[in-house]
Amino acid sequence: MVIEDVDLIARDRNEMRETREEVLLNKLLNEMDGLKEDADILFLLTTNRLEELEGALAERPGRIDQLIEMPLPDAHGRDKLVRLYGKRLPLTEAVVAEAVRQSEGVSAAFIKEFMRRIAQSSIARDGGKTVICNDIDQALDAMLPLRGRGSQTGQAGP
Structure with a gap:
């Protein structure tokens, strides 16, 4: 179950x-x-x-026999996930690097949705012929509504 x-x-x-x-x-x-x-x-x-x-x-013995922690992906893992979920997209190395950089600290599920939204942005812009860094920004802005506003520390990002 x-x-x-x-x-x-x-x-x-x-x-x-x-x-x-x-x-x-x-x-x-x-x-x-x-x-x-x-x-x-x-x-x-x-x-x-x-x-x-x-x-x-x-904490009670017998209820949870095993705990398996799946850490957030590191840069290498994020690179592989971006390439996997973006395999049908015309990704340049620069776009992959930017997607990896901007996805620091997020889960694999987030990256999957992130790449789907990048594809949507690309399709809306030029029919999916190219993927540009602005597609990344639009995807993150849609996924993280407070992203562009920054936080108390003045940081913006995922």
């Missing part, structure tokens, strides 16, 4: 705002505990916010 983004239903009880959130968490915990030893069920839980999970789920 796959539960994606488990943090949405199993966040720390102290962070819950409504009773029904705790009811849902308790149902998940009871279902995980109620299985017999010989049950052929595997729970696969995914999250991007491990630190926000309820301790009763994350």
Whole structure:
């Protein structure tokens, strides 16, 4: 059984705002505990916010047998992902390098969507004949609405 983004239903009880959130968490915990030893069920839980999970789920022996962390891709990994998800696009080395640079600190799923939006920008601009750095900027502006405004530190970016 796959539960994606488990943090949405199993966040720390102290962070819950409504009773029904705790009811849902308790149902998940009871279902995980109620299985017999010989049950052929595997729970696969995914999250991007491990630190926000309820301790009763994350820390109790037997509920989570193995934790596998998938770190964010480094520059080499981002380069491979940009090329993989952009394989049908006319990417120049300069555009690949810029996409890799601007995607620092994001997940592989983000890069997949990023490349899809770069393709959309390219198609809207010239029918997909070329990809330019402005396509990258437009994709990021669409994905990260606060990007161009900067943060308290004055930094802008993904």
